[in-house]
Amino acid sequence: MSKILIIEDDAEIAMLEKDYLEINGFETEIIADGKQAVAAILAHAYDLILLDVMLPGQNGYDICREVRGKTDVPILMVTARTESMDKIRGLGLGADDYIAKPFDPAELVARVKAHLARYERLAGSARKADLDDEIIVADLIIKRKSWKVYKAGQEIRFPNREFELLLFLAEHPNIVFSKDVLFEKIWGYDYSGDSATVxxxxxxxREKLENDPANPEIIETVWGAGYRLNR
Incomplete structure (x- = not known):
């Protein structure tokens, strides 16, 4: 169930929002003070924030400015101020939408649902992209795009050729590659060197990744054949 934070000092409006959202299956929480709202946003996980502009303690613009860099959940500003510059200001501070008072409760619910659905699509795409970017082997995380490797959460630096070799083996796990094949794939025929480089x-x-480099478990030597990354 999605949880929505309602930041509104007008009790009647806050209860109207709460009632319509809960009828539609959302969990809600109401906060009437701006400073309390900031603390709550940073301390708890909300799925969407309905943010009034005129609040005691701290106004909605300042709240949006303060929390936007720390949470990416949708922020819908709700206010009686309908001038274009007010809307532009709110959107410029990171608000996702602007709802003018008085509003149709059904429209409010529809916008909440639309922004939650959009956020979930974007979050899902980001999670998929992160998963596609990462290769996990035992306690290792290999990141294709950033060319970074982490072991037990600690980053380990790799020169380009070492990273390319590790990445190639990780992308083709449990397959034995001869030194000649690996040399061709990573260095190419035109490189001045030989398969001993591999x-x-x-x-x-191995010195960087294996718990015991003398008895490797991740990159195994298959005698007479080559190397295999076990995954």
Whole structure:
């Protein structure tokens, strides 16, 4: 169930919003003071915020400015101030929408549902992108886009060739590749060197990633055949 924070000092309006949202299956919480609202937003997980502009303690614009960099949930500003500059100001501070008083409660609910659905789509896409970007092997996280590697939460620095070699093996787990094939894939035929370079880089990678480099479990040597990343 989505949880909505209603920040509104007019008790009648706050209860109207609460009643219509709860009828439509949302959980709600009401806060009437601006400063209390900031603390609540930063301390709790809300799915959407209905934010009045004129509040005691701290106005809605300042609240939006203060919390927007710390939460990406939708913020819908609710206010009687309908001038274009007021709307532009709210949207410029990071609000997602602007609802003018007096409002149709059904329209309010419809906008809340639309913004929640949009946020969930965007969040889902972001989660998928993060998952697609990451390869997890034991306690390792390999990030394709940023070329970063983490072991047990700690970042480990890799030169380009070492990272390319590790990434190639991680993208083709449980497959044995000969040193010649790995050399061709990572360095190419035109590179001045030979397949012994692969052994040197594998050993360096093991020193950084294996709990016991002398007895590797992640990148295994298959004698007479090559190397295999176990995943």
């Amino acid at each position: 052994t040197v880089h594998i050993n360096r990678i």
